[in-house]
Each structure stands twice: as structure tokens, then as C-alpha cells.
Amino acid sequence: xxxxxxxxxxxxxxxxxxxxxxxxxxxxxxxxxxxxxxxxxxxxxxxxxxxxxxxxxxxxxxxxxxxxxxxxxxxxxxxxxxxxxxxxxxxxxxxxxxxxxxxxxxxxxxxxxxxxxxxxxxxxxxxxxxxxxxxxxxxxxxxxxxxxxxxxxxxxxxxxxxxxxxxxxxxxxxxxxxxxxxxxxxxxxxxxxxxxxxxxxxxxxxxxxxxxxxxxxxxxxxxxxxxxxxxxxxxxxxxxxxxxxxxxxxxxxxxxxxxxxxxxxxxxxxxx
Numbered sequence: 001x002x003x004x005x006x007x008x009x010x011x012x013x014x015x016x017x018x019x020x021x022x023x024x025x026x027x028x029x030x031x032x033x034x035x036x037x038x039x040x041x042x043x044x045x046x047x048x049x050x051x052x053x054x055x056x057x058x059x060x061x062x063x064x065x066x067x068x069x070x071x072x073x074x075x076x077x078x079x080x081x082x083x084x085x086x087x088x089x090x091x092x093x094x095x096x097x098x099x100x101x102x103x104x105x106x107x108x109x110x111x112x113x114x115x116x117x118x119x120x121x122x123x124x125x126x127x128x129x130x131x132x133x134x135x136x137x138x139x140x141x142x143x144x145x146x147x148x149x150x151x152x153x154x155x156x157x158x159x160x161x162x163x164x165x166x167x168x169x170x171x172x173x174x175x176x177x178x179x180x181x182x183x184x185x186x187x188x189x190x191x192x193x194x195x196x197x198x199x200x201x202x203x204x205x206x207x208x209x210x211x212x213x214x215x216x217x218x219x220x221x222x223x224x225x226x227x228x229x230x231x232x233x234x235x236x237x238x239x240x241x242x243x244x245x246x247x248x249x250x251x252x253x254x255x256x257x258x259x260x261x262x263x264x265x266x267x268x269x270x271x272x
Contacts, residue, residue: 043221043247043248043249043253043257043260043265054265054267055086056267056269056270058084058086058095058096058270059088059094059095059270060082060084060094060095060096060270061094061096062074062076062080062082062096062098063096063258063259063266063270063271064258064271065077065078066259066266067079067107068107068108068211068212068261069108069211069212069259069261069262069263069264070108070110070111070112070113070123070212071111071263072084072085072263073099073108073123074108074264075105075107075108075113078104079104079105079106079116080098080099080104080105081098081099081101081103081105081113081123081128082096082097082098082099083096083097083099083123083126084096099123099126099128100126100128101128103115103121103128104116105121107160108212109149109153109159109160109161109173109212110149110161110171110212111123112131112149112150113128114153114157119131120136120150131150136150136151148171148185148186148188149161149171149173151186152173152184152185152186152193155184155186155193156175156184156193158175158176159173159174159175159184160173160174160175160210160211160212161173161174161212161213161262162174162183162213162223162224163213163223163224163225171185172184172185172224173185174198174210174215174224176207176210179200179201179202179205179206179207180197180198180199180200180201181197181198181199181200181201181207181210181215181222181244182195182196182197182198183195183196183198183224184196198224198243198244199222199243199244201217204218204219205217205218205219205220206218211259211260211261211262212261212262212263213261213262214260214261214262215244216260220246220247221246221247221249221257221260222244222245222246222247223244223245223247224242224243224244224245225242225243225244225245226240226241226242226245227241227242227243227244227245228240228241229245255268256268256269258270258271
């Protein structure tokens with residue numbers, strides 16, 4: 001009898017050990033899976049902005065030639081227009097394809113394309129349309145896009161998009177002058193632009209590139225936001241002040257970033 005009981009105990013112990021082992025293996029496999037799928041890099045300015053996470057599953061050979069990007073489209077250094085999607089295109093078997101146009105573009109300001117011959121275009125759901133002078137004067141163009149960027153561009157053709165604080169306030173644009181960044185906005189009521197010095201980089205920090213929503217220097221990334229976040233959040237009588245704020249990058253991933261703009265981050269792994 002005692003031998004039977006002893007045998008049962010041994011069997012139960014073996015089952016428990018095997019079960020625990022399977023549980024640990026499952027946990028380890030799950031951890032490995034999470035490790036494989038984890039986001040390698042993200043960018044955030046901790047100033048009320050959304051985190052920008054990297055989708056390295058996007059396959060697009062032309063990303064290595066990217067110059068400017070808008071909402072689901074970009075132009076290359078040579079000015080060709082491409083659209084991209086989370087799904088593949090049947091014609092290319094990857095996540096981007098060339099737009100059906102021979103027009104070459106110089107830059108993208110928010111979502112407005114500026115061609116090399118100085119015309120303005122909108123691009124939405126694969127449809128490219130030139131914005132007429134009449135539409136610009138009315139302030140509204142194709143698909144209801146607000147053409148404030150065109151008004152500002154005609155004053156200063158070096159502008160780039162910075163931000164819009166809310167729907168009731170004008171968009172903020174910027175331009176580079178030497179190693180300084182200025183903001184510029186258009187006032188519909190006075191038909192004038194307002195300009196303000198935001199920052200002058202010093203101590204060896206230099207502007208390398210500006211894109212939609214970002215200023216890239218040799219030492220970091222900047223976005224338009226609240227410069228006194230802690231004080232204006234805590235105290236009722238302290239107003240929020242706005243300017244350029246250096247963003248945080250997860251795990252010091254600055255060296256991994258090839259291109260960054262509103263809605264799109266391209267890593268070095270994506271352009272190999």
C-alpha cells in the first residue's frame with residue numbers, strides 16, 4: 001500500500017514539474033514573440049502630442065530618397081510623387097507606388113504640394129489636382145483644404161509647417177534664417193503675416209533639415225509646443241508659452257532615425 005502511495009506521489013510530482021516547465025516555456029515563447037515585435041523606437045515631446053511609433057513593416061525602396069512627406073504620400077529628392085499605405089499595392093508588391101503624374105515637386109507644406117514650376121497641388125486618395133488661383137483667393141481648395149500655407153508661401157517660399165494649436169486658431173509655419181527658427185502665421189482679417197523668433201541654436205548645434213512638424217538639428221529633434229509645460233499646467237495665473245521643444249526619443253534611438261515628419265518615421269533599417 002505504501003509503495004502504491006509513493007508511486008502516485010512520484011507520478012504527480014512529475015506531472016507538476018512537466019506542467020510548470022510547459023508554463024515557463026510558453027511564457028518564454030511569449031516574451032520572445034514580444035521581443036521580436038516590440039517597437040524599436042518612438043518619438044514624443046511630452047507636450048500633449050501623440051507618440052509617433054515606427055512601423056518597420058512598411059516596405060518601400062523609395063523611402064531612401066524621401067525629401068518631404070504629407071498624409072500618406074511623399075516626394076523624392078528628384079521631385080517624384082509617391083503614395084504609400086499599410087497594405088501592399090498589387091502593381092509594386094510593396095507599400096508604395098509612384099503617382100500617375102509626370103509633374104515634379106519641390107516641397108510639401110502640410111499637405112499642399114509645390115511643383116518645381118511654382119504651381120500648387122492637392123493629393124487625396126490617389127487623385128492629384130492643381131489648385132487654381134481662384135481657389136487660393138477664396139481660401140478653400142480641393143477637398144476643403146485650407147490654403148493658408150499658400151498665402152504664407154507667397155510671402156516667404158522657405159516656409160515649413162509647424163503646428164495648429166486648435167481649430168479656432170491659425171496654423172503656425174516656420175522658416176530658417178541662418179541658425180535661427182522663426183514662426184510665421186497669416187492673419188485673414190488684416191491680410192498680413194505675423195513673425196516671431198522661436199530659437200537660435202548655439203554651442204555647435206546646427207539646423208540640418210526641416211519637415212512637416214519637425215526641426216532636425218545635429219543634436220536632436222524639435223516640435224512646436226509649450227515651453228513652460230510644468231508651470232502653466234500647475235498654476236492658474238501662469239499662461240502657457242509656445243516655442244520649439246526638444247522631443248524625447250525612446251531608448252536613445254536618434255541614430256536609428258533616417259527621416260521624421262508628422263505621421264511618418266523612417267528608420268535606417270527601412271532603407272537598407
